[in-house]
Structure formats: C-alpha cells, structure tokens
Amino acid sequence: MSSRAAERPSPPRGASTPPEASAAALQTRGAVAFLTPALLLIGIFLVFPALWTLYLGITDYRLTGIQAAQPQVIGLDNYASALGDPAFANSLWVTLLYVLGSAVIGQLGLGFALAWTFRRWRGPARNALEVLVIAAWIIPSSVVAFLWIAFLDTHNGTLNAALGNADIPWLFSWPLLSIIVFNTWRGTAFSMLLCGGALNTLPPSHLETARLAGASNWQQLRDIVLPSIRGHLLTNLLLISLWTFNDFTPYLITAGGPNFATDTLPVYIFRNALINFQLGYGAAISAILLLINLVIALVYLRLLRARS
Amino acid sequence: MVRDGTTPTPDSIPGPSEAALQVRRLLSRIGFYLFIVIVGAYFALPMLWLVFAPFDPHPTLAAAVPSSVTLSNFSDLLKNPNALRSLVNSIVLAGATMVLVVAAAAPAAYALSRVRIPGRDLLLYVLLLFSSVVTGTAAMVPLFLLVFNLGLINTDVGVVLVLAGGLMPAGIFILKDFVDSMPKSYEESARVFGASSFQILRDIVLPYARPGLAVIAVWVVVNVWSNFLIPFILIRDPGLMPAAVVVYNFYTEGGQADLRLLSSFGLLYSIPVVVMYLFVNRRYGFRFYGGIKG
Numbered sequence: 001m002s003s004r005a006a007e008r009p010s011p012p013r014g015a016s017t018p019p020e021a022s023a024a025a026l027q028t029r030g031a032v033a034f035l036t037p038a039l040l041l042i043g044i045f046l047v048f049p050a051l052w053t054l055y056l057g058i059t060d061y062r063l064t065g066i067q068a069a070q071p072q073v074i075g076l077d078n079y080a081s082a083l084g085d086p087a088f089a090n091s092l093w094v095t096l097l098y099v100l101g102s103a104v105i106g107q108l109g110l111g112f113a114l115a116w117t118f119r120r121w122r123g124p125a126r127n128a129l130e131v132l133v134i135a136a137w138i139i140p141s142s143v144v145a146f147l148w149i150a151f152l153d154t155h156n157g158t159l160n161a162a163l164g165n166a167d168i169p170w171l172f173s174w175p176l177l178s179i180i181v182f183n184t185w186r187g188t189a190f191s192m193l194l195c196g197g198a199l200n201t202l203p204p205s206h207l208e209t210a211r212l213a214g215a216s217n218w219q220q221l222r223d224i225v226l227p228s229i230r231g232h233l234l235t236n237l238l239l240i241s242l243w244t245f246n247d248f249t250p251y252l253i254t255a256g257g258p259n260f261a262t263d264t265l266p267v268y269i270f271r272n273a274l275i276n277f278q279l280g281y282g283a284a285i286s287a288i289l290l291l292i293n294l295v296i297a298l299v300y301l302r303l304l305r306a307r308s
Numbered sequence: 309m310v311r312d313g314t315t316p317t318p319d320s321i322p323g324p325s326e327a328a329l330q331v332r333r334l335l336s337r338i339g340f341y342l343f344i345v346i347v348g349a350y351f352a353l354p355m356l357w358l359v360f361a362p363f364d365p366h367p368t369l370a371a372a373v374p375s376s377v378t379l380s381n382f383s384d385l386l387k388n389p390n391a392l393r394s395l396v397n398s399i400v401l402a403g404a405t406m407v408l409v410v411a412a413a414a415p416a417a418y419a420l421s422r423v424r425i426p427g428r429d430l431l432l433y434v435l436l437l438f439s440s441v442v443t444g445t446a447a448m449v450p451l452f453l454l455v456f457n458l459g460l461i462n463t464d465v466g467v468v469l470v471l472a473g474g475l476m477p478a479g480i481f482i483l484k485d486f487v488d489s490m491p492k493s494y495e496e497s498a499r500v501f502g503a504s505s506f507q508i509l510r511d512i513v514l515p516y517a518r519p520g521l522a523v524i525a526v527w528v529v530v531n532v533w534s535n536f537l538i539p540f541i542l543i544r545d546p547g548l549m550p551a552a553v554v555v556y557n558f559y560t561e562g563g564q565a566d567l568r569l570l571s572s573f574g575l576l577y578s579i580p581v582v583v584m585y586l587f588v589n590r591r592y593g594f595r596f597y598g599g600i601k602g
Contacts, residue, residue, distance in 0.1 A: 026505065031419035038416035038476055041408075042435065045473025049450035050442045056450060114347065117340075129344070132351040138585045140534040142556040143358070143574045149559065151354040156369035158353050185351065217336075246443040248537050252556060266445040273449045274541055283449045293441040301437060 050290060056283035071280065078284035088285070090260055091268040095245060098180060098264055103244040106184030108237055111191025116221070118192075119199055130192075137189030145252035148182045171254060175261040179250045186249065191236055198232035199225070231303065238300040245292055265289050358578070361571035368567065381572035391573050393547060394554035398577075401467055401539070401550050402532040408472040409479045409528045410521055417483035418513065422492075432481075439477035444470075444537045452541050462545050470542065471532050479524050486520030487513070523591055530584045551577045 026034065057078055061071040082088045114133065118126060136144065151158050152170040160166040170178050202225065210220050226233075248266045250256075256263040256271060263271075265285065273282020356371035362381055364374035385391055420428060444451070451470055452461075460466030494516065498508045536552045543549050549557070555574060559565040 026423050031423035031425050034415035034419035038412040041473045042476050045470050046438055046442050049447040052450040139578045142536050142552050143578050146559050147354045150357050150369040153369045158371045161370050246445040248445050286449050289446045297440040
C-alpha cells in the first residue's frame, strides 16, 4: 500500500479540507451525525439514570399511592434514615467483608498465584486447569449459582461427600464465607489472565540474572516481580473491587439470608426498592453505591492515564 | 534482588548444605503439587455436576459419574415449552441488542477515531467513567422507573434499550481500537482516486473493520445471553423471560427442583457462551475495557 501511495499524483493544493479531516470520509458535521445515535442511547439509558438517582434519593417516591403521582422532596431524610438504620450498617459491613475476602484476598491472591505457577509450567494438566478457571468465569451466573447450591448442599452436596459425609449446612452456618469462597471461584480467571499478561511484560533476563545471583523464588518475587507489575496489580484490584461491590450473584444463592448474613448492598437495594417498593429510599442507597463506584473509577482512570 | 554481595554461588556451597538444598527442593516440589491438587479440586468439583448430571437418568445434587448414560433429559427438555421459549427469548434479546449496539457504535467509533471533534478527549473520558460507574445494580432503581414510565415494562424493547445503553461505551472503545489500527493512507488514496465518502465507508472502511464488527457482535451476544439482573427486574411475564431468568426460576419456584430438566437446560444454555468466548478469545485475545468484562 505504501508503495502505491508513493506513486500517486499529489493531491490538488488549496483544497479547503482541514488537514485531519481530509483523510477521513467525514467532516465535523458528519461526525456529529455519526455520533448522535450512540450518544442518545448512552445519554438516556446510562447518564440520565445516574443523575436521576441523585434526585430520586431526596424524594419519597413510591410506585403507587399519592407519592407516585406527586413525590415530595424530603431532602436528606432518606440518607439520614439509611445511616441510622442498623440493617444498612449491616449491609455495608457485609459488602466490605465480601469485597475484601473474595476480590482483594481471594481473586487477586489466587489469580496471581495461578499466573505465577502457569508462567513456566507446561502440559495438559496446566491447560486443563486454565480452562476450568476460565469456564468458572464465563458460564452464566444463574447456572453457576445453582452449581454452588448443589455443591454446598447439607445432605447431598459434593463438598460434604468429599469431606466424608460431613452434613455441614454451609449456607446456613457459614453463609458469608460460602459466598466469598464462591465469588473467589467465580472471578479468579480475570485476575489470573491480567496477572499473566503483566508477568509476560517482564524481561526474562531480569529474573535470569537474579536467579544466577542466587536469589530464591521468594526473593525474585518480592524484589523484582512485584515492584515491576505493581501498576497492573493495582488496576486489577480496582476493577475487581468495583465489580464485586456491584455483584448481584449472591442473591441467586442465598437471597441475602439467612438472617441478612449475606445482605450485600445490591441485594439491600433490590429488596428495599423493588420488593418493598420504597423507591426513594432505594435510590438513596443506590446513590451511595454510585459514589463508591465513582471513587474507585476515578482512581482507576488516573492510574491508566499516569501509565500511558 | 540479593542485596548481600557475599552470597555464595552454587559452586562454593559446602557438602552439608547441598543436602539441605535438596530437601528444600523436594519440599517445594511437594508444596507445588499440593497447591495444584487443592486448587484443581476447588475449581473442578463444583463444575462436575454440570458435566455428569445432564446425562444421568436419575441425577441427585451430588456430582457422580452416571451408572448409565442417557440423552433422555435433553429429549424431555425439548418437550418443555417454558425452556424452549426462554431460549428463543434469549436469542431475540441478544440479536436485537447486538444489531443496535453494532449499528450505533460503529459510526460513533469511526467518527471518534478519525475526526478531531472539539472536546473529543473529554467525551471519551466521560464515557469511560460512566460506563464503569453506572452498573445495572447501582442504577436498578432509576432504570426500572425509566422503563416503567416509558411504558416498556414487560417488553423486549425495554430490556434491549437498557442493555444496549450499558454496553455501548465499551463497544465504541473496542471498535475505535480497530479503526485506530487502520492506516489512514487507505482512505487518503481512495479519496485521491475520486471515491465519495459513502464509497470510502462502504468499500474500504467496512471491509477492513469487519473482524472488529464480528468480535463486538459476539461480545454483545455473550453479555446479553448471560445477563440476569436486567430481565429479572424488567420482565414479569413468564412467557417473555429469557433463559437466564427461567433457569433461576427452575430452582427457586415451586418446591423440589426437577434436576433432570435443570441440569440439561443449564448445560444447553451455557454451551453457546463458552463457544462464543473461545471465538472472541481466538480472534482478539484477552483484553478489557472500562468496567465491562471482555
């Protein structure tokens, strides 16, 4: 292509097209037309709902009755009642433990360990394990939720059978731990793939030099590998934390129970807003979740910028 | 890195610590295999049920190799109107969302890649920000109300619009990447030879971007096919529910779940996602954009 470009006659001078637009099949006005459908959809179904949440959160909106026709602005009452509600405090605490346990420790820890293991290990067993980890990540959530209900079942579950007919009621006695272990299983693939990509960017010669100098595996890891892929690990951590804060899948396994032990913020919002139809209150909690997302996303984007 | 310059090289190690080194090596081997076995069991055991139960004439909740292999669970499934209709619903939702996202994201990606629109960088930043911040869970209240007020509750259209709006930013980013990688000289040459804008788009840009369009199409289908929350909150009529919600109803509604039906349906519903993931992965490799899984 470049040779043909060299032979071509030079374009007529003085054409009125600005330099950058001359190549494209579009001028600025055309570009706006090209952008409009996508931006319209994003505006109505992504941006507007977020902004509307902020407004709804200060009203007493309900789906039926007088508040449906004429919702009253009640200021920060929803937020005040949320902050004073032990159920909300419980939900926030459960969510933090869920994110910390399943995303930060579980997915990132296990994902990195697997990527580190896979780095030099080859063969069919490795490939089989990799496929399994990825399958756990891509099979639809309503299917994996039932797989875990069956796996953890008290009398017939595979886990108790593997432990010698233990009959432990996992989802009843250890509900939060159960969904943390579930979500680690569910999401490790992403961290594994991302860490694997990060490890591949390391020049092999660095590790080779360190090994020849007598550094142990652990020393290589601590002094060379972790400092050089710190940026990748941090972006990974932010993304999986954001997703886990917003993960609705625990609902499919425990529906928030027993006795609110797995009542994460998404489940709490769902129950208050769409089952009890306290839409204003639900919107206020949504706004809090949006704020958490915003903080994580801003840090994430700042990191991305700093790196590029 | 080893900070101590006097660390002995392997040659200078005296005899006894050579043995100690071997013990350490053995222990780390054992540790390695232990780790692999435990992690392998952790990932394999919950999955086994989906492999065995669909072919077991009498499946229980425990994963067990069936004593006799049968396909009768699948033939019974094909007679179940709920399951089949939900698969059709899933196909309709995924197909419609895919067409909408590709049709709107492709021109937007082209314009953002090729034309220096004022404020373009800010626009891209805001898109990335919103696409990661506004998740289905965080926005379920306004999304439900918006669709309710538009009179689209209980319709495919409502679900398609919401999903398309959510997937659009990431779709634009992926496609923009493809257009960015296309040399501008292609379009320049065509223009020099007198091609009209429309001809350039149809004969040069479109064929070049076709692999990108295929990837984005499959990626949208995978996302819609697996999505549970949006149809769960927006559709109440059982006849309109996609497979994601109907699978869930199979084990939460009406007492004892029919494990023969549930297992075969779960497998049938999962296979397309796995196949499509492999397709995208082969064509495009592992990447991700903003807040959306790739």
